Amino acid sequence: MNHDLTCLCQWLRANKLSLNVDKTELIIFKSPQTKLDFKYKFKIDGHRITPKSTIKYLGLLIDENLNWKSQISKLKSKLTRAIGMLSKLRYCTPPKFLKTAYHALFGSHLLYACQVWGMNSEIHIQLIQKLQNRAIRKITFSDLNSNVSPLYNELKIIKFNDLIHLQNCIFMHQLENDLLPTSFNHFSTLVSDNHRYQTRSVTRGLHEIPTVRTHNYGSLSIKNICVNDWNQFKSLFPNHINENLTGNKVKSLFQELVFNYYASH
Numbered sequence: 001m002n003h004d005l006t007c008l009c010q011w012l013r014a015n016k017l018s019l020n021v022d023k024t025e026l027i028i029f030k031s032p033q034t035k036l037d038f039k040y041k042f043k044i045d046g047h048r049i050t051p052k053s054t055i056k057y058l059g060l061l062i063d064e065n066l067n068w069k070s071q072i073s074k075l076k077s078k079l080t081r082a083i084g085m086l087s088k089l090r091y092c093t094p095p096k097f098l099k100t101a102y103h104a105l106f107g108s109h110l111l112y113a114c115q116v117w118g119m120n121s122e123i124h125i126q127l128i129q130k131l132q133n134r135a136i137r138k139i140t141f142s143d144l145n146s147n148v149s150p151l152y153n154e155l156k157i158i159k160f161n162d163l164i165h166l167q168n169c170i171f172m173h174q175l176e177n178d179l180l181p182t183s184f185n186h187f188s189t190l191v192s193d194n195h196r197y198q199t200r201s202v203t204r205g206l207h208e209i210p211t212v213r214t215h216n217y218g219s220l221s222i223k224n225i226c227v228n229d230w231n232q233f234k235s236l237f238p239n240h241i242n243e244n245l246t247g248n249k250v251k252s253l254f255q256e257l258v259f260n261y262y263a264s265h
Helices: 002-014 069-089 095-111 122-139 149-155 160-176 215-219 222-236 247-263
Strands: 042-044 047-049 054-057 060-063
Touching: 002 042, 060 069, 069 095, 069 122, 095 122, 095 160, 122 149, 122 160, 149 247, 160 222, 160 247, 215 222, 222 247
Parallel strands: none
Antiparallel strands: 042 047, 054 060
16 A cells, blocks of 8 residues: 555656645545454655544545444534524515525535435434424424424425435436446446346336345445335336436426325325
């Protein structure tokens, strides 16, 4: 590893580039049960880099166990502050602009990279969902214990858990239409690629569900949940899935599905 870092520094100098060692961070991903019984010594230009348990990348706090506890803890603080601002704005802002303020102050934090950190245990997901419910009740002047599903339906706002499923479906639609970088070409395979028989999975264009052996890093992985969400979406709208289906149409069909569900609950 140190040899590779030395080659990197030499390449940077040859191309008249520099690396800010003070801003360079190192993290070693591992399961919570794995213990490192020896110390790594990584150096760049003679400067030692110590591995950290959590680093910040593109606004996300990535931890060594990939359980996103640090990211969710930071997000909870942001969402709580946003709820406080919405509580004050609701008395001096028309309802139409109050919904816009919700998307700017609260929804933007909720949406950012939710596909990544949102694939988490049900406990953490429920904490975020409760904060969203509080925000919806605040901007609608509803009681603390009121049923929130009709409020989501009235405002045409998607719940956090459904928002993740929507992003997964849009991602898989982009994958099928070659709208993603080439690094995702082998992200998933169609059932028809492995089976010649004309089963319902083949005719509907469903994807192979990955085989997993663990819960946190298998069942809750992005690949597994994305494939499951897309297969369910295709099964619900078999007549709409064709070559002319656009990303906006996927979003509108999904919103129609969830809002109808909210209206009945």
